[in-house]
Amino acid sequence: MSARVVVPRAGAGPAGVAPGAGLVATTGGMPAGRALVDHDADRGTWADRTARAARRQRLDEATPLRVLAPVEDLVEVGTLDEAAGRITLTVPAAHPALVAWLGAPPAAAELLTTGACLVNRRTIARLIGD
Numbered sequence: 139m140s141a142r143v144v145v146p147r148a149g150a151g152p153a154g155v156a157p158g159a160g161l162v163a164t165t166g167g168m169p170a171g172r173a174l175v176d177h178d179a180d181r182g183t184w185a186d187r188t189a190r191a192a193r194r195q196r197l198d199e200a201t202p203l204r205v206l207a208p209v210e211d212l213v214e215v216g217t218l219d220e221a222a223g224r225i226t227l228t229v230p231a232a233h234p235a236l237v238a239w240l241g242a243p244p245a246a247a248e249l250l251t252t253g254a255c256l257v258n259r260r261t262i263a264r265l266i267g268d
Contacts, residue, residue, distance in 0.1 A: 139192075139196060139219075139220040139221065140217045140218060140219050140220065141162040141188070141191075141192035141195065141196070141217065141218040141220065142162060142163050142164065142214055142217060143160075143161065143162060143188055143214070143215055143216040143217060143218050143225055144161050144162065144163045144173075144175065144212040144213060144214050144215065145161060145212070145213055145215050145235050145236055145238075145239035145240075146161075146211060146212060146213070146235070146239060147210070147211050147212065147213050147235055148234060148235055148238050150208075150210075150211035151207070151211050151212070152175055152177070152205040152207045152211070153205075154205070155175075155177045155179070155205065156177075156179035157239060157240075157241070158179065158184070158187075158239065158240055158241065159177045159178060159179035159187055159191075160177065160178050160179075160184055160185070160186070160187030160188030160189070160190065160191045160192075161175055161176070161177045161188070161191060161212075162175070162176050162177075162188060162191045162192045162195050162218065163175045163176075163207070163212055163214075164195060165209065168206065171208060171209050171210070172206050172207065172208060172209065173206070173207050173208075173209050173212055174195070174204065174205075174206060175204065175205050175206070175207050175212070176191040176192070176194050176195040176201070176203060176204050177191050177203050177204075177205070178190040178191040178194075178203060182251075182252055183247060183248045183249075183250065183251065183252055184225070184240060184244055184248040184249070185218070185223065185224065185225045185248060185249050185250050185251045185252075186251050186252055186253070188218050188225060189218060189220060189223065189251050189253075191203070192218050192220055193220070196220075213229075213233070213235040213236075214228065214229075215227060215228060215229045215233060215235070215236050216228050216229070223250060223251035223253065224249060224250055224251070225244075225249040225250075226249075227244075227249070231243040231244055
């Protein structure tokens with residue numbers, strides 16, 4: 139499964155979402171010009187926070203950590219591969235919206251989840267050349 143990773147456009151974005159939170163968005167089934175955004179600002183790397191938000195969105199869990207936002211207020215910056223536990227950026231790490239949201243360009247470690255099972259999966263994949 140993969141999820142669309144977004145950050146707020148400078149000076150915009152969903153109200154009540156903590157800076158640096160992991161955000162994923164979908165426009166499927168939403169009114170025109172709107173995106174359903176799940177977010178998580180709890181502990182861990184940016185990828186950890188994004189993975190938790192993506193899981194809630196994929197399972198359609200009822201949560202207060204979900205908002206409806208104008209599409210024009212969001213910048214798509216990458217995709218989260220949930221199985222691999224990795225965010226792949228589709229914009230440069232120094233993209234102004236990404237840097238503004240995270241406070242600095244994301245380090246490589248911020249793009250990886252730290253959950254034990256995901257770390258083990260990455261290790262096994264590296265060992266077998268997958």
